Amino acid sequence: MKLTILFGGASFEHEISIVSAITLKEKLNGFDLNFIFCDQDHTFYSIDAKDMKAKTFSSAKHKKMPVLTLIKGGFSQKKMFSSKEHNSIVLNLIHGADGEDGTIAALLDFYSIKYIGPRVNASVFSYDKRYTKWFCEARGIKSVKYEMLSSDEQKDISIPYPIIIKPSRLGSSIGVSIVKDESQLDYALDTAYEFDKNIIVEPFIENVKEYNVAGFMANGEIHYSIVEEPQKNEFLDFEKKYMDFSRSSQVLKADISDELESKLKKSFSKIYKNMFEGALIRCDFFVVNNEVLLNEINPIPGSMANYLFEDFKGSLEKLSNSLPHSKRAKVNYDYIHSINSAKGK
Amino acid sequence: MKLTILFGGASFEHEISIVSAITLKEKLNGFDLNFIFCDQDHTFYSIDAKDMKAKTFSSAKHKKMPVLTLIKGGFSQKKMFSSKEHNSIVLNLIHGADGEDGTIAALLDFYSIKYIGPRVNASVFSYDKRYTKWFCEARGIKSVKYEMLSSDEQKDISIPYPIIIKPSRLGSSIGVSIVKDESQLDYALDTAYEFDKNIIVEPFIENVKEYNVAGFMANGEIHYSIVEEPQKNEFLDFEKKYMDFSRSSQVLKADISDELESKLKKSFSKIYKNMFEGALIRCDFFVVNNEVLLNEINPIPGSMANYLFEDFKGSLEKLSNSLPHSKRAKVNYDYIHSINSAKGK
DSSP states (O other): OEEEEEEEOSSTTHHHHHHHHHHHHHHTBTBEEEEEEEOTTSOEEEEOGGGOSHHHHHTTGGGGSOEEEEETTEEEEEOSSSEEEEOSOEEEOOOSTTTTSSHHHHHHHHTTOOEESOOHHHHHHHHSHHHHHHHHHHHTOOBOOOEEEETTBOOOOOSOSSEEEEETTOOTTTTOEEEOSGGGHHHHHHHHHTTOSEEEEEEOOTTOEEEEEEEEEETTEEEEEEEEOOOOSSSOOHHHHHHHTTOOSOOOOOOOOHHHHHHHHHHHHHHHTTTSTTOOEEEEEEEETTEEEEEEEESSOGGGGGGGOTTHHHHHHHHHTTOOOOOOOOOOOHHHHHHHHHTTO | OEEEEEEEOSSTTHHHHHHHHHHHHHHTBTBEEEEEEEOTTSOEEEEOGGGOSHHHHHTTGGGGSOEEEEETTEEEEEOSSSEEEEOSOEEEOOOSTTTTSSHHHHHHHHTTOOEESOOHHHHHHHHSHHHHHHHHHHHTOOBOOOEEEETTBOOOOOSOSSEEEEETTOOTTTTOEEEOSGGGHHHHHHHHHTTOSEEEEEEOOTTOEEEEEEEEEETTEEEEEEEEOOOOSSSOOHHHHHHHTTOOSOOOOOOOOHHHHHHHHHHHHHHHTTTOTTOOEEEEEEEETTEEEEEEEESSOGGGGGGGOTTHHHHHHHHHTTOOOOOOOOOOOHHHHHHHHHTTO
């Protein structure tokens, strides 16, 4: 199968995206892969498979590689007297800003490029944690209770300690702190405000049971991964999560009852349907008092959560064959014609 | 002032956008204007001011005009041995799909082009009426009660007749019907489903008081237009609204109490703040039992609601000088460097 891995982006998770892409190169061994790197200035480069190493990017060697531009149906590389087109299906693997905020989705939609990844609406509802809460409320999906803070206004937090403080729009635990008492609050707020002017506060639930499920829609039904119980110590900090993005060995299925598994899948389906079509997403859930609560939606999970799928390659192929078509409005000039003829023009 | 009017788009409101652009050409007399047309195939053309007539587009004469491509900071026009750049501020005047659904916003953001218009999030929350309802609920903004229907599932409507049926994602009254009793229902549903698989049903409130207010944020405060009481017969159909898009003579202020005016402005502000910065929007309100209800947000109103502003040119200048900057994440390679040095590479 032909597939173009698009990675990088002007994002705090830029490095994570590089690690993800390198991991997928190994996991998708046998696929006919292209690699396109989006640098922090939004220039696209075609990267040869042999150069898919972290050092290529950290040493800026990528700047010597062929520049690509977006054209209808794909990316184009200018040659002396011709051009080469990359027009296979794109896997959007840009984590964080650009990739998960709807920008890349809109670009690919506009240029009629088929892609795996969340569409614009789905991106908006998963990238900013405020909007994920709105989405949950509207759809009746249970999640952890929360309060919002903004750098614009002074407001007290009414959730009792311990609490967890997160920038509204970042993943990978960047800027996140657990605050056990008031003495730690100011530092945690400052840290989070460095990344976002909006902050979300939630109760920190000690020893909460946590389960992750990934999945995607193909041929009208959701294909679920195994359910994983992630190991953790309090919560994964950036460095640990970073390592997590290069995971490639399959994990063991969580030892849970059929009832809980079906509850988790039901929640996943409620989140996915009529929103995330075209994407392979991972949902991270908490279970509190036998109730499933959504913690986070990862619309472009690290290394595509390959380690949760028994047949990862087969899964991507299935999804690729079932991508949504955007129905584009047909334009006509009936009204202009009718007005012109009324005017006798 | 230099300004680039971007219009057209692959949208059911394509023609309306052309009319809007022609109207603005007149209203912005004295500005240094460029016109860029996006055709239904997503090709950009540079249109000379003298060709800004409906016939240029309905007769496909635009296809002979210079093609533009997006580059960092603007649009580029290839010449024989050089290229010409259009890099003034863009006014996004594409109504409906492309312009109001977040696509154009994402494109302009990605290429670091400054623009007047809703950003991606604001587009998602105003383009699809379902998400506008979620937004209202989350922000405590009152709106008309509603039910959603989808072509996927059979569901009864519990709102008593008369009702109004609208496709979830179109403006300009396209596909909208008033249904007075059950005998008219099927036809109205079929009409709406032609345009969208999701439909919104609301009670039709006869002789409801309707008021429109436009405005924008500049220098940290909202600048409001006058409040208009639109004339109407039941509701504006497409043809009437179409004519409405070419309005250019200033309207009279609605004869309302100071109290109601301040209520309307307060609602506008609740909608606008922390969402629509960068855009000039028009909100259409109903007043029922002395309560202000949001009917619709127009994030790119027809001909920019010029007729509601006493000093329209001055308003656009103020807004242009106060456009939001998107803070782009600075990329560094600290983790890759630290991992490589730990590995001894």
